[in-house]
Amino acid sequence: QVQLVESGGGLVQAGGSLKLFCAASGRIFSTDKMGWFRQAPGKDREFIAAIRWSGGSIYYADSVKGRFTISRDNAKNTVYLQMNSLKPEDTAVYYCAVDPGTGFRFWGQGTQVTVSS
Secondary structure, three states, rough: OOEEEEEEEEEEEOOEEEEEEEEEEEEEOOOEEEEEEEEEEOOEEEEEEEEEOOOOEOOOOOOOOOOEEEEHHHHHHEEEEEEEOHHHHOOEEEEEEEEEEOOOEEEEEEEEEEEEE
């Protein structure tokens, strides 16, 4: 079992930056993939970015490529999402999740990001 706790969300003006944190505990392996997703009101959950604990493989959605950066600190069991040049359409609840190789299965409770215009 894996437990995930997101933090770092908040209110920011368009063009600003925020850094999200996802603290993980439990059974995590180097081959696991950590991901960030978001869900805006009335919309489906959307994939944002993913990274393997072992590093090397990083994936981004086209909507955030060049603006968001995913990284991890294995010693702290923490995954980060640096978000720059934020837009109002980035407003959503952001979730982190773990893919142990069978799809993203474990989810945090989410953190709200609101970008004002």
